[in-house]
Amino acid sequence: DAMVIQNPRYQVTQFGKPVTLSCSQTLNHNVMYWYQQKSSQAPKLLFHYYDKDFNNEADTPDNFQSRRPNTSFCFLDIRSPGLGDAAMYLCATSRDRGENQPQHFGDGTRLSIL
């Protein structure tokens, strides 16, 4: 049974048109992460939530925002997608921020920009 669920699996949007990707989890984990993974590259952490505490990576563009309305859901908003934002977006969770906590990944949303 999927524990970290990302919807949709594939998303197509137009250049400059806002888009929202969603992630839900049934693990009741405190931490939720968003990663961007471009073709043949390693995932790049964009930001994470520890409970309601938002933590942005220093090099995450302002174009990327996130919301976590409750424990189970987290959203990635791209305000004005550019061609360079086409990528796989991965959501992950961990029980807490202990450094040895495993991360559980969803299967990602592949975003295409027209």
Place this chain on the structure above:
Amino acid sequence: KNQVEQSPQSLIILEGKNCTLQCNYTVSPFSNLRWYKQDTGRGPVSLTIMTFSENTKSNGRYTATLDADTKQSSLHITASQLSDSASYICVVTNKGATGNQFYFGTGTSLTVIP
């Protein structure tokens, strides 16, 4: 500079054969090293997590080793199966002042052929 390098970049082996993937890192301070398997179009799945004091850990046919002195890790796959075809990603965790930092390698793409 904190980096994780994996080799080889890609590998093709015959079904039933063994193989070893390498991960070298310069991340400091070191908290743990993780190996993930990522099937095409799916999210990464955790195989092992090793802390400083652990030098080997197994998960079925997967055995990871860690030499914290030389900052090297390997992932050994025994009796490979077609379903082992995937990208294998090495991730090193650094517990910094502002939280965990995850340093991803770019992965080794393994193809198992009949």
